[in-house]
Amino acid sequence: MESNEAARRVLALPVQAARGLGEGVRAVFAHVGSIAWLLQMCVKAMFRLDRETFALVREVTRAQIRFTALDALPLCTLAALLIGGITLLQVFGQLSTFGVETALCQVLAQLVIRELGPLLVGVVVISRSGTAIATEMASRQLSGEIDALHLSGVDPVQYLLLPRLLGGIISLFALIVYFDTVALLGGFAVAWLRLPLSLTAFLDALMRAVGPRELSATFFKALVFGTAIPLLCCSFGLRVRRSTTEIPQAVTRAAVGSLAILLLAGAFLSVLIYA
Amino acid sequence: MPEALLALRGAALEAPGGGRVFQGLDWELKAGERWRLRAEPGSGASALLRLCAGVAQPAAGSVRLAGLAPDVDRRHPFVAAGGLGWAPTDGGLAMNLSFLENVALPLRFVRGLDREAAREEASRWLDLAGLGRLKGQRPPVPAERSCWLASLARAGAKGSRLWLVDRPAGELDPAAARAARNLLAEAARDPEAAFLVVGGDWMEGPVRELALVDGRLAFGSGA
Numbered sequence: 001m002e003s004n005e006a007a008r009r010v011l012a013l014p015v016q017a018a019r020g021l022g023e024g025v026r027a028v029f030a031h032v033g034s035i036a037w038l039l040q041m042c043v044k045a046m047f048r049l050d051r052e053t054f055a056l057v058r059e060v061t062r063a064q065i066r067f068t069a070l071d072a073l074p075l076c077t078l079a080a081l082l083i084g085g086i087t088l089l090q091v092f093g094q095l096s097t098f099g100v101e102t103a104l105c106q107v108l109a110q111l112v113i114r115e116l117g118p119l120l121v122g123v124v125v126i127s128r129s130g131t132a133i134a135t136e137m138a139s140r141q142l143s144g145e146i147d148a149l150h151l152s153g154v155d156p157v158q159y160l161l162l163p164r165l166l167g168g169i170i171s172l173f174a175l176i177v178y179f180d181t182v183a184l185l186g187g188f189a190v191a192w193l194r195l196p197l198s199l200t201a202f203l204d205a206l207m208r209a210v211g212p213r214e215l216s217a218t219f220f221k222a223l224v225f226g227t228a229i230p231l232l233c234c235s236f237g238l239r240v241r242r243s244t245t246e247i248p249q250a251v252t253r254a255a256v257g258s259l260a261i262l263l264l265a266g267a268f269l270s271v272l273i274y275a
Numbered sequence: 276m277p278e279a280l281l282a283l284r285g286a287a288l289e290a291p292g293g294g295r296v297f298q299g300l301d302w303e304l305k306a307g308e309r310w311r312l313r314a315e316p317g318s319g320a321s322a323l324l325r326l327c328a329g330v331a332q333p334a335a336g337s338v339r340l341a342g343l344a345p346d347v348d349r350r351h352p353f354v355a356a357g358g359l360g361w362a363p364t365d366g367g368l369a370m371n372l373s374f375l376e377n378v379a380l381p382l383r384f385v386r387g388l389d390r391e392a393a394r395e396e397a398s399r400w401l402d403l404a405g406l407g408r409l410k411g412q413r414p415p416v417p418a419e420r421s422c423w424l425a426s427l428a429r430a431g432a433k434g435s436r437l438w439l440v441d442r443p444a445g446e447l448d449p450a451a452a453r454a455a456r457n458l459l460a461e462a463a464r465d466p467e468a469a470f471l472v473v474g475g476d477w478m479e480g481p482v483r484e485l486a487l488v489d490g491r492l493a494f495g496s497g498a
Contacts, residue, residue, distance in 0.1 A: 050387065052388065053384060056384075136371075144363065145370070146347075149369065150347045151347065152357070155355070
């Protein structure tokens with residue numbers, strides 16, 4: 001009798017594992033679905049803009065860019081300098097084993113521009129702005145502010161969502177370009193200390209390493225991350241309905257969901273562009 | 276016969292935990308009418324306003340706002356045009372904006388005013404609400420009666436045609452009550468404006484009485 005029960009439990013394990021996997025996949029599709037739904041609302045809201053609401057959206061978008069991009073510069077600078085320097089040291093250690101130090105700049109540029117830059121900027125934006133957006137939306141939803149905005153004739157999509165979407169895309173693009181530049185300069189500083197490498201040679205190697213594919217990777221990753229992060233964080237914040245205890249849960253879910261989307265979308269785009 | 280701005284037909288509202296807050300409500304509010312709703316605290320007056328505005332959806336029956344069912348999740352032409360003056364107990368103000376910006380913001384959407392013109396108009400209505408010295412400040416948390424007064428100013432500045440006014444948080448001092456009366460009197464100069472005001476004696480002129488008792492509407496004599 002007991003052995004039957006044990007056997008049943010063992011046989012149930014693959015089913016439970018499959019169910020867990022299925023729930024994970026379903027959750028990812030649910031996230032993508034909520035982003036798509038909010039995105040179509042933003043696109044419709046964009047077509048409804050008139051002269052004055054356009055000016056208002058521009059003002060709020062500017063404030064978003066200041067918070068998301070400008071205020072994040074010190075953290076991005078520190079991260080970029082360290083990542084650039086450390087990556088160069090690691091790559092140099094590996095390449096010198098094979099005697100191909102000349103490929104150093106190329107490998108560094110490709111690593112930073114293709115993968116590290118967009119990924120780390122995404123993490124910085126999620127940790128600073130994504131969590132702030134989710135908290136703000138949850139608080140506004142809970143206090144009835146969003147209903148009151150709607151009832152007073154303010155379009156919440158135009159006033160709240162659209163500037164965060166536009167601000168996210170512009171900020172991500174600007175931060176990725178800035179991060180890549182600083183990381184490469186940081187890498188050059190380390191290289192200059194350890195190798196007989198001139199700035200001209202470094203820039204020459206860099207120009208050879210950066211092509212249309214690197215530029216399109218930067219553009220598309222900024223576009224996808226800049227769309228997904230603010231909209232997903234808005235979506236989690238707006239789902240809060242009953243109590244303030246839901247706010248930290250919503251913020252955690254927003255951060256985790258955004259990270260998952262960041263990693264999956266980053267990998268998907270890399271495969272798409274470089275494979 | 277003018278079409279009702281607001282019409283309830285057999286409307287019922289369910290409480291979040293189950294059970295009915297009220298049911299079978301039949302009532303109409305036409306342009307130019309002024310109604311005062313008498314209701315004990317906790318009897319569902321705020322819930323009735325939320326139902327009328329579309330923040331809550333009826334469990335049975337129907338609610339029509341300017342001929343269409345209101346719903347805060349959908350665009351409603353009357354609401355989007357600034358026709359609804361919404362003054363909940365806590366004011367429903369954005370906490371990250373000053374009083375002035377809170378009143379000016381809807382003017383840019385519904386009246387297409389530029390930033391300066393919207394601030395000027397908002398400033399006039401805040402003065403009328405007795406909040407002139409608080410213009411640059413952000414609303415206090417928790418909400419005080421200044422937030423409720425500011426929501427009246429916001430409704431007035433837009434030129435709302437239908438006012439849904441809940442009671443303020445706490446008692447109004449004589450100066451605040453006088454400011455509320457002045458502001459509503461200014462709004463009532465529009466002969467098409469219709470009002471449903473919970474409690475208080477802030478409406479001047481002929482006001483019809485309505486009471487919410489045991490989940491049902493009772494019509495008083497009124498003027």
